[in-house]
Amino acid sequence: MLNFKQLHHFWNVARAGGIVRASERSGLAPQTLSGQIAALEASLGVTLFRRQGRGLVLTETGQMVLDYAEEIFRTGSELEEALLSRSAGRVVPFRVGIADVVPKSIAWLLLAPSMALPEPVRIVCREDKLERLLGDLAIHKLDVVLADSPLPANMDVRGYSHKLAESSVSLFASAALADTLAGDFPACLQQAPLLLPGNEAAVRAPLLRWLEEQRLTPRIVGEFDDSALMKAFGEAGAGIFPAPTLISAQLCRHGELRCIGELPGVGDSYYAIAVERRLSHPATQAISRAAMPPRDG
Structure with a gap:
C-alpha cells in the first residue's frame, strides 16, 4: 500500500x-x-x-x-x-478564467450548473487571453479555464482538457443588413461585409477554409479578439458574423439579428482546462456532469 x-x-x-x-x-x-x-x-x-x-x-x-x-x-x-469553509459558514470561491474568444452566452450556459449547487458558491470570473489565463491556472490562481480549444501542446503548463460541449457554427446579421443581401445562402455572402474572430479563435481557420471551398470572397471589414465586441458590431449592422448555432435562438429572440445560414462541417467545441486529471472542485464537477451532448444545431 x-x-x-x-x-x-x-x-x-x-x-x-x-x-x-x-x-x-x-x-x-x-x-x-x-x-x-x-x-x-x-x-x-x-x-x-x-x-x-x-x-x-x-x-x-x-x-x-x-x-x-x-x-x-x-x-x-x-x-x-x-x-x-463549510464549518465556518463561508461561501466557497470558484475562480474561472474565460478565454476572450468564448461567446458570453456559451460561458453562461457552461457555468450555470455551478450556480445551482446545494452548497453556496461565489463565482469569480476573469476574461483574458488564453495564454495568460493558463499561466494563472498553473500557479493555482484559477480553478478552471473555459476555452474553445484544448490545452495547446506547445505550452509549458501541466493541465488536462475536459470537453464540455460542441456546436455547429452559423452566420448572423442584423435584420437591416440581412434585407440587403442578394440571393440565397451561401451565394449571398459574395462581397458581403464579414466580421471575423481573431487569430486565436479555433473557428477562424475552418471558417476561412469553408469560404475558400465555396469560392466565396466576402469583404472582411473587421477582426475581433473579443467575441462580445464582434457581436456588438454585428448587431449594429457592420457585418455578418459567426456564432455557435447552439445560441441561435438566444441571439435572434428579439428580432434584431437573423441567422443567415449554418455552415456545414464548421464547428466549435468548448473545454474546461484544469490542473487535475480528475476534477475535484465541486463547481467544476457540476459543469462537467451537466456537459451538453455533442450536437450539430
Whole structure:
C-alpha cells in the first residue's frame, strides 16, 4: 500500500529541487529525507531520481509520480479548505478564467450548473487571453479555464482538457443588413461585409477554409479578439458574423439579428482546462456532469 508520508517527502524534495534545499525548508535531516525516498522507491519498485552532476533530477517515472502527487496533495488541500469553509459558514470561491474568444452566452450556459449547487458558491470570473489565463491556472490562481480549444501542446503548463460541449457554427446579421443581401445562402455572402474572430479563435481557420471551398470572397471589414465586441458590431449592422448555432435562438429572440445560414462541417467545441486529471472542485464537477451532448444545431 502506498505510504503517503513517504510520498509527501518525495513531493517536497521534487518541488524544492533537491534534498538539501528540502531539508532546509522542512527542518528534517537530509539523511531522513534520503531514507524516506529510498523506502518509497523500494516499495514502488521504481527509480524516482537520478544523479546529474551534484544534484538530482526526476526520472520519467519520477515525473509521472510527481504529477499524481501534485494532484493528490492539491485535492487534500482543497478538501481541507472546503470543510473549513463549510464549518465556518463561508461561501466557497470558484475562480474561472474565460478565454476572450468564448461567446458570453456559451460561458453562461457552461457555468450555470455551478450556480445551482446545494452548497453556496461565489463565482469569480476573469476574461483574458488564453495564454495568460493558463499561466494563472498553473500557479493555482484559477480553478478552471473555459476555452474553445484544448490545452495547446506547445505550452509549458501541466493541465488536462475536459470537453464540455460542441456546436455547429452559423452566420448572423442584423435584420437591416440581412434585407440587403442578394440571393440565397451561401451565394449571398459574395462581397458581403464579414466580421471575423481573431487569430486565436479555433473557428477562424475552418471558417476561412469553408469560404475558400465555396469560392466565396466576402469583404472582411473587421477582426475581433473579443467575441462580445464582434457581436456588438454585428448587431449594429457592420457585418455578418459567426456564432455557435447552439445560441441561435438566444441571439435572434428579439428580432434584431437573423441567422443567415449554418455552415456545414464548421464547428466549435468548448473545454474546461484544469490542473487535475480528475476534477475535484465541486463547481467544476457540476459543469462537467451537466456537459451538453455533442450536437450539430
